[in-house]
Amino acid sequence: MSSGASYFRVGAQVVCEETNCYRVLPIGSTVRVKYVLVDSNSKTIRSETSWCPTSMSWSSIDEFIGKRSGGMVVITVISSCLLAVLLLLLGAVLLLDGFKYVLINPANKTVVAESVWSNNITLYSFVSLDYIPEILPYEASGRVTSSTIVLGQPLCYFNTLTQLKCSQSTCQVWAAIASGPGVNNFDIDKLEPVQIVSASPYPMAFSSQTNRMYFVTKLGRPKDFPCDQLPGIKYFRVGAAGNCTSTNCNGVLPPDSTVRVKYILIDPVSRGVVSESKWSYPISLTSMKSWSSIDEWIGKRSGGMVVITVISSCLLAVLLLLLGAVLLLDCLGSFRRGHDITT
Structure with missing residues (x-):
């Protein structure tokens, strides 16, 4: 016999799909348990215990204050009184415009010395x-x-x-x-x-x-x-x-x-x-990127960017060809006009 408490927890398998697994019980339910001895060949019950007494669910607990212990009632009353006193003191402090210290003679209950009033207490609320x-x-x-x-x-x-x-x-x-x-x-x-x-x-x-x-x-x-x-x-x-x-x-x-x-x-x-x-x-905030970290390889360009670059290059080439043709025609015209004058 091992030392310590031996127990069996019903519902220990939280997630199970087998036919006879011991899954969690319905919340708020009342259950009873018995142990049975089953023949492994015929799958029939050979012996069994009596049903255990009814288990109490959490929803059946009587919360009436009369069922509380005397000590619990005393603690509750004392805590409530202390909370009320604290709230009263807080309210009194909120109503103060200032305060001062006084020294009272215990014999005749008169003030024999006092401090000056404090500055007005400013309460910050918003x-x-x-x-x-x-x-x-x-x-x-x-x-x-x-x-x-x-x-x-x-x-x-x-x-x-x-x-x-x-x-x-x-x-x-x-x-x-x-x-x-x-x-x-x-x-x-x-x-x-x-x-x-x-x-x-x-x-x-x-x-x-x-x-x-x-x-x-x-x-x-x-x-x-x-x-x-x-x-x-x-x-x-x-x-x-x-x-x-x-x-x-x-x-x-x-x-x-x-x-x-x-x-x-x-x-x-x-x-x-x-x-x-x-x-x-x-x-x-957006992060600044160094210009040296920009990859200029053409393979990283989008398809639209490549098309725009190609079209711009073609238009520039055509423009240069037209400009060259105009200059060539102008030079040929000047040469012919000079040849006609000499002849």
Whole structure:
């Protein structure tokens, strides 16, 4: 007899096609099992055990709270009370304009010393929109290059928002451009009590992986991007400012990189984010190819390119022949005219 528990798992063969394999049981079913002794020649049962008691399925479990143990009920009640207290404290903190420390005399319960009031506590909250910035849908050249991308403008993104700290004429529309971990870095920085417009300056944003890997640049105000349909193609080119050096300039993107963009609305007073769109889908920039890597062998040309080259060469040959014929006829005419004068 071997040590340890010996067992037989019914349904151990997940996928089987034989007649008598022990495949998985129906989900939520109730089954009973017995062992039988079968004659291998006649295939008849020679002996058998009794059926086992009914097995309980997961769907038959009574979830009534009265069936719980006393310890389970106590733990549930304590956890609920702690969660309620935590929510109350969080609500109280959100209502505070500031705080100060005081020293109280325990005998007469009077304040004997106190600090000054803290500065007003600024709570950073914002409205998330369902808009997703997209590459310009028109078939225009240069929509995605090795250092720039062309997106549709945030038309009507922030024009219907109300109860903001800034108005349609004072709020500022910016674009956040991130690569790799810059997406998570921006989402973290926007919640911190820092000025998001200077948290990751452009010149150093992509210089190394240890930097924040994102930058923000200003587009205008919500009234500059109305909901009315305007004539012409409205677009925003990321990287239009070239190799600039200011903190929030719209500089070129890192070569061979994949970037994502979102439009954000910033309060000019607190310099915090009050609304934002979703991140765009990843956009891969085109890769630059060295001219020396281009294979000029004619076998790599397409059939149309070969036909155009042959026709151009034939036309050039005909043109040269006609030019030669004209020059020859002109020379012969001059010779004949000179011969007639001498005679």
